[in-house]
Amino acid sequence: MEHSSGSLVRRLRLQQLAIFEKVAETGSMLAASRELHMTQPAVSKCIRELEQHFNETLFTRGKRGVQLTEFGELLRRHAQSLLAGLRFLADDANSWSAGISGQVVVGTLLTASAKLLPRAVLRLREIAPNIIVKIRVGSNDALFPELARGQFDVVIGFLPEENINPSFIHVPLYDExxxxxxxxxxxxxxxxxxxxxxxxxxxxxxxxxxxxxxxxxxxxxxxxxxxxxxxxxxxxxxxxxxxxxxxxxxxxxxxxxxxxxxxxxxxxxxxxxxxxxxxGKVGYTLMADRPPTAATARLLAALEQVAGIDAPGGL
Known part of the structure; x- marks a missing residue:
């Protein structure tokens, strides 16, 4: 079955993709239904509708839950991008209406999580107390691919010595x-x-x-x-x-x-x-083709303000 963009727009619903993503995340129809406050039959029906639309199996069922098929993995990558785009839209809309609201999802290395990021978050709370900051710690190998998929707004920490991927913009703040x-x-x-x-x-x-x-x-x-x-x-x-x-x-x-x-x-x-x-250099990384949301821009401004304080003063 061939799928045109027009056909997808007419037949797919964003709620279906959100339910699909939650099942993929939890690995269980039951767990997804509980987190979404839905009945399990309703979640199962949504997954069946998606499978019928694409004429592909999205999950394999087992005693311990469900696992994505190869086509399911493909759909999840695109679903994550679409849902991330919606979150960016919601953040911008909230910032437009309230001026100091929204959400920032940060991936960070331990290099920055000790002092730079905490001080920046505290500075952000002074100027925009209603912005929600979500922080996850990891390594560059794990954080950068998730930044590319829209799972993070910004990655903060130790920067690569060479920028071999033009999709990323690395902004140094100080030398560690x-x-x-x-x-x-x-x-x-x-x-x-x-x-x-x-x-x-x-x-x-x-x-x-x-x-x-x-x-x-x-x-x-x-x-x-x-x-x-x-x-x-x-x-x-x-x-x-x-x-x-x-x-x-x-x-x-x-x-x-x-x-x-x-x-x-x-x-x-x-x-x-x-x-x-x-x-090495400590700083932050953004996607080159994705302008930061208003909430993210405020966090970046806070980072810039506290970076001089965090720069090592010598040994």
């Missing part, structure tokens, strides 16, 4: 530095200056091999005149790293802005090594 940190109770925590030679045989926590921060770790040791330590734990989980630091005498590499938050909380100390090692 890498530093070495230890528990506040570490023997070296209070030393005004630490001799690099003391650190070679100690246990370190560094980013994993596949992490974009691994190259920065190599640069750090080169700048310090050290070989890569032999005793290593490779981790990009800040909570895990913090636990290891608090329970041992290990040393960890962290972005300065992240480490500074733990220092202020009285948990960690930054070792004074006399080494300034670049970590």
């Amino acid at each position: 530095m890498l530093c070495a940190v230890v528990s506040r109770h570490h023997p070296l925590a209070l030393d005004a200056q630490v001799d690099i030679r003391q650190l070679q045989d100690m246990a370190w926590i560094i980013p994993t091999v596949e992490s974009v921060a691994r190259r920065s770790a190599h640069s750090f040791f080169e700048a310090a005149g050290m070989a890569m330590p032999g005793k290593l734990v490779e981790s990009v989980s800040f909570l895990t790293n913090l636990g290891l630091l608090l329970e041992s005498t290990m040393i960890a590499l962290m972005p300065y802005a992240v480490a500074e938050q733990f220092v202020r909380a009285g948990l960690l100390s930054i070792l004074r090594l006399g080494v300034a090692s670049p970590f």
